[in-house]
Amino acid sequence: MSGRAAELDRDDPLARFRAEFVFEEGGPLYVDGNSLGRLPVRARERIGALVDEWGVELVRGWNRWIDLPTAVGDLIGPELLGARPGETLVCDSVTVNLYKLAGAALAARRGRRVVVTDRTNFPTDRYVLEGLGAELRLFDPDPVAGPSAEDVAAACAPGDVGLVALSHVAYRSGALADPAAITTAAHDAGSLVLWDLSHSAGAVEVRLAEHDVDLAVGCTYKYLFAGPGAPAFLYVRRDLQEELRSPIQGWFGQHEQFAMERDYEPTAGIGRFLAGTPPILGLAAVEAGAELVAEAGISAVAAKARALTSFGVERFDARLAPLGLQLGTPRDPGRRGAHLAFRHGEDAWRICRALIERAGVVPDFRAPDTIRFGFPPLATSFADVEESVERLADVVERGLHLDLDPRPARVT
Amino acid sequence: MSGRAAELDRDDPLARFRAEFVFEEGGPLYVDGNSLGRLPVRARERIGALVDEWGVELVRGWNRWIDLPTAVGDLIGPELLGARPGETLVCDSVTVNLYKLAGAALAARRGRRVVVTDRTNFPTDRYVLEGLGAELRLFDPDPVAGPSAEDVAAACAPGDVGLVALSHVAYRSGALADPAAITTAAHDAGSLVLWDLSHSAGAVEVRLAEHDVDLAVGCTYKYLFAGPGAPAFLYVRRDLQEELRSPIQGWFGQHEQFAMERDYEPTAGIGRFLAGTPPILGLAAVEAGAELVAEAGISAVAAKARALTSFGVERFDARLAPLGLQLGTPRDPGRRGAHLAFRHGEDAWRICRALIERAGVVPDFRAPDTIRFGFPPLATSFADVEESVERLADVVERGLHLDLDPRPARVT
Numbered sequence: 001m002s003g004r005a006a007e008l009d010r011d012d013p014l015a016r017f018r019a020e021f022v023f024e025e026g027g028p029l030y031v032d033g034n035s036l037g038r039l040p041v042r043a044r045e046r047i048g049a050l051v052d053e054w055g056v057e058l059v060r061g062w063n064r065w066i067d068l069p070t071a072v073g074d075l076i077g078p079e080l081l082g083a084r085p086g087e088t089l090v091c092d093s094v095t096v097n098l099y100k101l102a103g104a105a106l107a108a109r110r111g112r113r114v115v116v117t118d119r120t121n122f123p124t125d126r127y128v129l130e131g132l133g134a135e136l137r138l139f140d141p142d143p144v145a146g147p148s149a150e151d152v153a154a155a156c157a158p159g160d161v162g163l164v165a166l167s168h169v170a171y172r173s174g175a176l177a178d179p180a181a182i183t184t185a186a187h188d189a190g191s192l193v194l195w196d197l198s199h200s201a202g203a204v205e206v207r208l209a210e211h212d213v214d215l216a217v218g219c220t221y222k223y224l225f226a227g228p229g230a231p232a233f234l235y236v237r238r239d240l241q242e243e244l245r246s247p248i249q250g251w252f253g254q255h256e257q258f259a260m261e262r263d264y265e266p267t268a269g270i271g272r273f274l275a276g277t278p279p280i281l282g283l284a285a286v287e288a289g290a291e292l293v294a295e296a297g298i299s300a301v302a303a304k305a306r307a308l309t310s311f312g313v314e315r316f317d318a319r320l321a322p323l324g325l326q327l328g329t330p331r332d333p334g335r336r337g338a339h340l341a342f343r344h345g346e347d348a349w350r351i352c353r354a355l356i357e358r359a360g361v362v363p364d365f366r367a368p369d370t371i372r373f374g375f376p377p378l379a380t381s382f383a384d385v386e387e388s389v390e391r392l393a394d395v396v397e398r399g400l401h402l403d404l405d406p407r408p409a410r411v412t
Numbered sequence: 413m414s415g416r417a418a419e420l421d422r423d424d425p426l427a428r429f430r431a432e433f434v435f436e437e438g439g440p441l442y443v444d445g446n447s448l449g450r451l452p453v454r455a456r457e458r459i460g461a462l463v464d465e466w467g468v469e470l471v472r473g474w475n476r477w478i479d480l481p482t483a484v485g486d487l488i489g490p491e492l493l494g495a496r497p498g499e500t501l502v503c504d505s506v507t508v509n510l511y512k513l514a515g516a517a518l519a520a521r522r523g524r525r526v527v528v529t530d531r532t533n534f535p536t537d538r539y540v541l542e543g544l545g546a547e548l549r550l551f552d553p554d555p556v557a558g559p560s561a562e563d564v565a566a567a568c569a570p571g572d573v574g575l576v577a578l579s580h581v582a583y584r585s586g587a588l589a590d591p592a593a594i595t596t597a598a599h600d601a602g603s604l605v606l607w608d609l610s611h612s613a614g615a616v617e618v619r620l621a622e623h624d625v626d627l628a629v630g631c632t633y634k635y636l637f638a639g640p641g642a643p644a645f646l647y648v649r650r651d652l653q654e655e656l657r658s659p660i661q662g663w664f665g666q667h668e669q670f671a672m673e674r675d676y677e678p679t680a681g682i683g684r685f686l687a688g689t690p691p692i693l694g695l696a697a698v699e700a701g702a703e704l705v706a707e708a709g710i711s712a713v714a715a716k717a718r719a720l721t722s723f724g725v726e727r728f729d730a731r732l733a734p735l736g737l738q739l740g741t742p743r744d745p746g747r748r749g750a751h752l753a754f755r756h757g758e759d760a761w762r763i764c765r766a767l768i769e770r771a772g773v774v775p776d777f778r779a780p781d782t783i784r785f786g787f788p789p790l791a792t793s794f795a796d797v798e799e800s801v802e803r804l805a806d807v808v809e810r811g812l813h814l815d816l817d818p819r820p821a822r823v824t
Contacts (some may be wrong), residue, residue, distance in 0.1 A: 022467040033470045039467035047463055047693065054639050055434040055451035058774060059444045062600035065640055093688025095662035096508055124663035124688065131661030166453065221689070228477055228692035247822050249543030250507035258779070276505025277633070280460065280640035281693045309696060310563040352558040367670070 034374025146175030446786025558587030
């Protein structure tokens with residue numbers, strides 16, 4: 001390790017949080033926390049306790065569990081996303097939550113059937129919007145800098161847009177959009193705005209209330225460390241809640257749920273965006289992970305993300321640029337999330353395989369040419385950043401990927 | 413315990429399965445397994461192992477996990493529901509799965525916008541169908557015997573019905589519908605059929621292929637012992653899969669999911685009914701519980717359910733009928749699921765409270781007048797049946813409920 005990485009780690013006020021995670025003895029250097037975050041020690045404990053509670057409390061456990069979607073929502077929303085209490089829920093998947101909120105928005109904006117999004121938005125976001133029967137207007141943002149307020153204003157100019165749905169941090173480039181300017185541009189055109197915060201929550205500061213954001217969704221298994229397929233969150237601004245109705249009318253969103261003879265009448269408040277029975281095991285894990293980020297404080301977490309990625313860019317310039325790789329992420333630390341995209345023409349896939357199979361590094365690949373290195377602040381040291389870049393440089397320098405099959409296979 | 417209960421327990425070929433569950437020392441007599449099933453010892457182990465796998469394998473775990481929705485589906489469908497391999501998935505909640513399948517069916521039957529269901533169907537089923545924008549045609553079945561083929565034929569007579577959606581076992585009365593006759597009646601009228609198997613899976617025999625059933629959904633946290641909010645299952649008959657498209661177009665249902673630049677194109681087979689990232693912790697629990705039922709064999713499980721409920725009816729006649737309670741469940745053991753409904757005018761709620769607070773029994777209440785006793789075959793002894801009925805008789809005889817507040821509160 002260089003003196004510089006050691007110095008940064010010594011001065012890191014969040015260094016102690018590494019001990020909160022499970023690290024396998026002799027395990028790989030893991031830089032894919034932006035796909036699936038590490039296991040927090042307390043998540044293991046919390047899940048075990050929940051299972052024991054199920055065994056002993058049986059159905060009586062529901063007296064506590066029934067509040068978890070809103071209680072854990074109120075941990076994530078106000079603590080990590082700048083939302084007010086009562087605006088955030090944890091339930092279902094990002095895909096299903098996006099469907100519910102985008103569907104509700106379009107139904108409330110009858111006559112404005114056009115949805116604006118960008119062609120580089122995450123696939124499930126584009127698929128869901130298309131599946132809603134919306135007319136999609138796709139624009140092409142700058143591939144590194146991501147969508148801008150000008151892009152959105154231009155796409156909304158015809159005056160027929162009901163919803164602008166974008167990712168706050170782009171899954172591929174890591175570009176951080178300007179939510180204040182873009183939300184204003186959409187509102188000026190009479191549209192609602194929905195932000196996908198999947199790569200933002202637990203990585204950067206988000207100010208939903210301050211920016212007057214209408215709707216948001218996001219996932220918990222990346223920078224919130226809640227495990228594979230953990231339930232997602234959704235946010236609806238308080239003064240919109242009464243106006244919107246989820247297209248998926250389920251019994252957990254019903255007014256007086258257990259008076260079962262009634263017709264459907266959505267409950268007051270954020271609870272109306274629940275659908276079926278919420279996944280309680282997953283909620284216990286989300287609570288544990290979100291609590292950890294809240295303990296560290298989102299400002300400190302976001303500051304460390306900027307420092308880690310800045311150090312990564314420094315190492316990129318020193319070691320990877322000379323080898324022909326390109327930086328696919330904005331250089332301004334205020335304009336990116338917590339991952340970096342390194343691009344390498346046609347060999348990115350094989351380089352990823354070589355990193356995994358021959359260099360003890362787990363990165364991820366995004367077609368066609370991107371190697372992503374994610375640096376979840378609580379679980380990543382500056383030494384990790386340096387060493388992972390070093391091993392990537394070594395693979396390319398020594399051509400350790402050149403005899404591997406170039407065909408892409410399953411990677412999440 | 414009477415000699416009769418002891419004799420039935422001694423002759424029970426499934427008696428050894430009680431040891432597969434966690435029983436709290438001194439815990440209550442639990443007859444609400446039809447709301448939330450007990451914790452299997454192996455579910456605790458399996459969930460712990462999954463958490464450890466997450467900690468060590470990290471994102472590489474997805475190479476195995478990605479197959480769980482279909483693999484666990486193929487445990488439930490062919491082993492427990494009489495489906496063919498490749499027709500069953502485990503994912504999302506019952507509510508969301510019902511929305512996906514009913515939405516797909518209505519889109520495929522354009523011009524036939526009417527959905528037939530019965531007014532006593534489970535609330536979330538009615539709410540979801542209404543939320544799809546379908547025109548609901550509700551019929552009133554016999555309150556004890558449940559919906560009949562004649563009811564369905566009459567409701568379908570106008571020739572405008574696209575979907576008949578019913579519960580196989582009624583959540584309140586426990587009545588088991590005749591799926592062969594009803595499916596045929598609906599098909600004869602040109603409609604598709606969707607069965608909600610929430611109170612059937614793991615309790616009675618189901619023959620989806622033999623009865624040519626089109627669609628089904630159901631939950632896993634009752635008689636499949638998968639824990640609070642565990643993911644649900646869905647079934648689509650093989651030759652319908654290509655024709656149907658889920659309204660919730662998510663990346664897990666996409667052809668070549670990780671080639672992310674494509675437009676949405678649903679994958680071949682049952683996988684197209686996936687939406688977002690599936691809940692892996694919950695899937696581990698479903699696998700453990702479904703495996704247990706498959707080991708016992710669904711025929712043996714269903715036979716024990718009939719024997720337990722028959723013994724319960726025998727005890728009802730001896731002890732509860734003389735106290736003025738009414739049996740709300742069919743007397744023919746071939747026409748019911750694994751729970752019994754005891755009705756008691758206006759006092760059912762208070763009797764339930766007294767059972768919980770003063771008699772060490774956990775039953776459940778369904779408004780306005782029903783006390784449900786559920787007997788999941790693998791976790792219930794004949795002695796449990798006798799003792800729970802005895803304690804209910806004791807509460808009523810001694811008026812232990814009479815000083816309690818009659819107001820209903822939260823009960824699942």
